[in-house]
Amino acid sequence: MKITFLIHNVYGIGGTVRTTLNLAAALAGRHQVTIVSMLRHRARPRFAVDPRVTVVPLVDTREHGADAADPLLHQPAEVFPAAEKRYKQYSRLTDKRAEEYLRSSDADVLIGTRPGVNVYLARFGSPRALRIAQEHLTHDSHSKRLRAQLARHYRDLDAVVTTTEADAAVYRSRMPLPGVRTLAVPNCVPDPGLPPADGSAKVIAAAGRLVPAKRFDLLVEAFGEVAGKFPDWSLRIYGAGTDKDRLRRLIEEHGLEGRAALMGVVSPIEEVFARASIVASASDAESFGMTLVEAMRCGVPVVATDCPLGPAEIIDDGVDGRLVPMGDKHALAAELCQLIADESGRRRMGEAARAAAHRFDPARIAAVYEDLFAELTASRRTRARQRGKARWRARAGRVLRRLRG
Structure with a gap:
C-alpha cells in the first residue's frame, strides 16, 4: 500500500x-x-x-x-x-x-x-x-x-x-x-532505548514551546515554593519561544537563579528526561501531550495540570503520575513536594509510567x-x-x- x-x-x-x-x-x-x-x-x-x-x-x-x-x-x-x-x-x-x-x-x-x-x-x-x-x-x-x-x-x-x-x-x-x-x-512515541531513570537525580524537568498557554510561569512560581522546602532540587526548562525573556525575569524576581534554568532546545528530549526524577507540565491546554509520554517512556513520573484535553487520557492519576487542578500553583507545588519527599513512591510511579507508556508503541498505533x-x-x-x-x-x-x- x-x-x-x-x-x-x-x-x-x-x-x-x-x-x-x-x-x-x-x-x-x-x-x-x-x-x-x-x-x-x-x-x-x-x-x-x-x-x-x-x-x-x-x-x-x-x-x-x-x-x-x-x-x-x-x-x-x-x-x-x-x-x-x-x-x-x-x-x-x-x-x-x-x-x-x-x-x-x-x-x-x-x-x-x-x-x-x-x-x-x-x-x-x-x-x-x-x-x-x-x-x-x-x-x-x-x-x-x-x-x-x-x-x-x-x-x-x-x-x-x-x-x-x-x-x-x-x-x-x-x-x-x-x-x-x-x-x-x-x-x-517510540521507546528511546535508554536505561530508565533511577529516580535519584534531584531534578525536575519540563519541556515545550515557551508560550503563554504552556504556563511555564506557573511552574516557576510553584517551584519557588518547592525550592524553599527542598533547596537541593533544581528545575530545568527545555524549549524556545516568545516567553523566554519573561520567564528569565520571573526566575530572577523569585531569586531562583542557579536553581531554575532555561536550557534551550534539546533533541531528542528523552536524553535529558532520563536524567531527571520528575517531569512537570503546567499547561492550560494540550491537544495531546507528547512530552508526558516521552517522560513516561523514560520511567519518569509526571505531575501535570488536568487541562483539556490530553493529560487525563495519558496519566492514571496516582498510579503512573499525578494530575492537579489547572492554574493552581499551590496544588502543583504540593504534588511536586510530595513526590520529592517520597523517593520509593517516586520510583514505583516511574516504573508504572514506563509500563503504561507501551500503549503508545509505534507498532501498536500503526496497527x-x-x-x-x-x-x-x-x-x-x-x-x-x-x-x-x-x-x-x-x-x-x-x-x-x-x-x-
Whole structure:
C-alpha cells in the first residue's frame, strides 16, 4: 500500500513533526511511505527520518532556494484558508504545488496533518484514495470562521482523526460529518532505548514551546515554593519561544537563579528526561501531550495540570503520575513536594509510567491505522450513501427555506 503524509514543514521542530515521523517509520516496514512537506526552509530535517521513508518538499522558502525567484511565492494563498494560523506562510505557489502533486498522486492513502493542509487534501486529493485528516490541534482551538470552512471541506473526506477521545467527541457533536469516520488515535512515541531513570537525580524537568498557554510561569512560581522546602532540587526548562525573556525575569524576581534554568532546545528530549526524577507540565491546554509520554517512556513520573484535553487520557492519576487542578500553583507545588519527599513512591510511579507508556508503541498505533484503512475501504459504498443522503437533505432544506421566505 502507498501511504502519503502531507505536513506543514518536516524540516522544522514540533510535536506534529515528531509524531508524523514516528508513525511513518512504523508503517514503512509494510508499506511504501512518503512525507510531502509543504514548505522547506533548510537543507535537512532537524529530526532523523527513517531511510525507508521518502521526503518530497513542495516549496523551497530558503533565501537562495529553487523557488526564490518565483513570483507566486510572494502572492497570498487563495486555497489555503485565511483563518488558519499558518496562512501567512502560504502562497499561491503552495496552492499550485499542492494541487499538482495531489492530482497526480497514485497513493492509496493520503493523510493530512493540519487544518489548512487538510483543505488541500479535500480539494485536490483523488477520491480513489482514502483521504484522512489528522487534527493535532483541537476543535475548540480553531476560530469559528475556520471551523465553518473546515466543516465544508471535511465532509468530502473519509475520516477525521483526533489525538484524544475527548476531542473526537467534540467533533462528533459540533461538526457532524455524515459518511466520515470521526475517531481518536493517540500519537505514537517510540521507546528511546535508554536505561530508565533511577529516580535519584534531584531534578525536575519540563519541556515545550515557551508560550503563554504552556504556563511555564506557573511552574516557576510553584517551584519557588518547592525550592524553599527542598533547596537541593533544581528545575530545568527545555524549549524556545516568545516567553523566554519573561520567564528569565520571573526566575530572577523569585531569586531562583542557579536553581531554575532555561536550557534551550534539546533533541531528542528523552536524553535529558532520563536524567531527571520528575517531569512537570503546567499547561492550560494540550491537544495531546507528547512530552508526558516521552517522560513516561523514560520511567519518569509526571505531575501535570488536568487541562483539556490530553493529560487525563495519558496519566492514571496516582498510579503512573499525578494530575492537579489547572492554574493552581499551590496544588502543583504540593504534588511536586510530595513526590520529592517520597523517593520509593517516586520510583514505583516511574516504573508504572514506563509500563503504561507501551500503549503508545509505534507498532501498536500503526496497527490501529492499518485497521482503519481496511475499515474505510470496506465501508466506502455505505459511507457514500450516507454522504449523499445528507447532501440531499441539505439541498431540500435550502429549497424549503427559500419557499417559506
